[in-house]
Amino acid sequence: MIELEHINKHFGDRHVTKDFSCQFEQGKTNLIIGESGSGKTVLLKCMVGLTKVDSGKVLYDGRDFLNMRHKEKQNLRKEIGMLFQGGALFDSKTVEENIIFPLSMFTDMTVEEQIERANFCLGKVNLKNVNHLYPSEISGGMKKRVAIARAIAPSPKYLFCDEPNSGLDPKTSIVIDKLIKDITTEFNITTIVITHDMNSVMEIGDKVVFIYNQQKWWEGDKDTILSADNKELLDFIYVSKFLKELRARQGK
Amino acid sequence: MMTRVFSKPEKMSVYRNEFLFEIENLGLNSLSIVSIISLFMGAVITIQAAYGFNNPWVPLYAVGVTTRDSTILEFSPTIVSLVLAGKVGSNVASEIGTMRVTEQIDALEMMGVNSSSFLTLPKVLACMVINPFLIIISMFLGIFGGWALGLLSHVITSYQYIYGIQFEFIPFNVTSALIKTVVFAFIIVSVSAYHGYHTEGGALEVGRSSTKAVVYCSILILIFDFVLAKLLLVQA
Numbered sequence: 132m133i134e135l136e137h138i139n140k141h142f143g144d145r146h147v148t149k150d151f152s153c154q155f156e157q158g159k160t161n162l163i164i165g166e167s168g169s170g171k172t173v174l175l176k177c178m179v180g181l182t183k184v185d186s187g188k189v190l191y192d193g194r195d196f197l198n199m200r201h202k203e204k205q206n207l208r209k210e211i212g213m214l215f216q217g218g219a220l221f222d223s224k225t226v227e228e229n230i231i232f233p234l235s236m237f238t239d240m241t242v243e244e245q246i247e248r249a250n251f252c253l254g255k256v257n258l259k260n261v262n263h264l265y266p267s268e269i270s271g272g273m274k275k276r277v278a279i280a281r282a283i284a285p286s287p288k289y290l291f292c293d294e295p296n297s298g299l300d301p302k303t304s305i306v307i308d309k310l311i312k313d314i315t316t317e318f319n320i321t322t323i324v325i326t327h328d329m330n331s332v333m334e335i336g337d338k339v340v341f342i343y344n345q346q347k348w349w350e351g352d353k354d355t356i357l358s359a360d361n362k363e364l365l366d367f368i369y370v371s372k373f374l375k376e377l378r379a380r381q382g383k
Numbered sequence: 384m385m386t387r388v389f390s391k392p393e394k395m396s397v398y399r400n401e402f403l404f405e406i407e408n409l410g411l412n413s414l415s416i417v418s419i420i421s422l423f424m425g426a427v428i429t430i431q432a433a434y435g436f437n438n439p440w441v442p443l444y445a446v447g448v449t450t451r452d453s454t455i456l457e458f459s460p461t462i463v464s465l466v467l468a469g470k471v472g473s474n475v476a477s478e479i480g481t482m483r484v485t486e487q488i489d490a491l492e493m494m495g496v497n498s499s500s501f502l503t504l505p506k507v508l509a510c511m512v513i514n515p516f517l518i519i520i521s522m523f524l525g526i527f528g529g530w531a532l533g534l535l536s537h538v539i540t541s542y543q544y545i546y547g548i549q550f551e552f553i554p555f556n557v558t559s560a561l562i563k564t565v566v567f568a569f570i571i572v573s574v575s576a577y578h579g580y581h582t583e584g585g586a587l588e589v590g591r592s593s594t595k596a597v598v599y600c601s602i603l604i605l606i607f608d609f610v611l612a613k614l615l616l617v618q619a
Contacts (some may be wrong), residue, residue: 181489208495219490233494236394
């Protein structure tokens with residue numbers, strides 16, 4: 132479980148995260164949604180320590196991450212898998228080398244075991260015969276899947292995904308969402324996904340947190356979100372004219 | 384940042400592989416440019432020395448002495464290091480800068496890797512090890528270039544040139560050149576890595592970091608060239 136307590140973050144005069152508190156449970160896909168610029172990615176980076184918070188606590192199963200020493204933080208990060216918005220695959224390494232990198236760095240696995248694990252993870256994300264290709268030689272969707280494979284290779288306890296569907300077509304987006312959901316359930320990890328894709332919310336949103344005006348505005352799940360009594364949330368969901376008309380026809 | 388760069392590596396075998404890769408990437412891949420520059424540098428020194436010593440009171444073997452000392456003391460360690468600051472420095476700064484703006488460094492940090500050490504230490508050590516070899520090759524090629532062009536252009540005979548390059552040779556000059564080379568190698572990689580690591584923004588900023596790295600490296604090399612020349616040669 133990951134708990135956030137009163138997280139605040141400023142960039143100069145701009146208050147980008149206002150008193151954010153929330154709990155994210157193990158074995159569930161927790162989605163943080165909101166408009167562009169609402170502070171979702173900053174919040175995610177605060178959680179993992181890539182951005183320094185001004186005040187507040189981040190607890191990983193009760194362990195106070197922000198008050199840890201650098202070495203302790205490094206050790207805890209070995210339990211974290213992260214999928215970056217652009218994939219952040221290492222350009223100079225092949226797909227296979229990307230996946231085995233954290234294993235070669237922090238485990239005593241033999242090269243054969245590392246390759247076996249890489250193939251297992253690639254299988255999980257439905258990729259075959261790409262081991263020796265470089266990131267520049269594969270498509271955007273494949274990059275995302277390789278990034279997921281790399282994130283799960285060291286068997287993390289926590290998985291963070293920053294807009295996993297950005298730049299992908301709807302069909303591939305659903306595949307990626309399903310992958311994240313399956314991995315979360317199968318390995319019983321705590322997953323936090325940053326997104327503004329409503330398809331993702333309806334597919335995998337075990338828990339949904341809506342950020343508006345740099346603060347937590349609504350909290351619920353995919354079953355309650357459409358009937359929520361929250362104007363800003365509904366404006367966010369029913370953003371297109373088509374959806375608004377559809378909703379009006381349904382009399383909501 | 385330097386404390387983190389020189390902290391204990393997470394896994395020695397991974398760092399050793401990176402070190403060997405950088406030996407080839409930053410060192411051996413610079414061999415062709417170093418060779419071309421050194422050959423022409425030696426040739427030009429010989430021609431200019433012969434032109435300057437066109438005086439019956441100055442023995443012709445002085446051309447060999449001048450080519451040898453200029454090449455060993457200054458041209459090979461300093462000029463070649465300045466060229467390497469352009470080639471290796473911009474390579475290191477742009478590579479690390481691109482990794483920064485594409486979140487690859489964040490990805491390393493998220494894996495629990497000490498990114499500053501992982502990205503910098505193998506490169507620094509590789510350059511400090513391989514650059515002295517490059518400079519020794521450069522010295523030989525510079526002196527060879529002087530001999531070859533001296534003969535081709537008939538400004539000096541082979542005997543006079545070879546006599547000149549052996550005349551009152553001080554082996555410590557080579558040692559001092561290699562000490563300078565090691566210091567310059569450290570400057571080239573550490574300064575470039577610093578600028579790359581602290582890049583913020585996009586492609587434009589990566590370009591700026593790369594340019595800044597080359598400029599700072601060049602200035603620092605010239606300053607340290609003066610300081611080391613004073614320290615090493617005055618004491619010698």
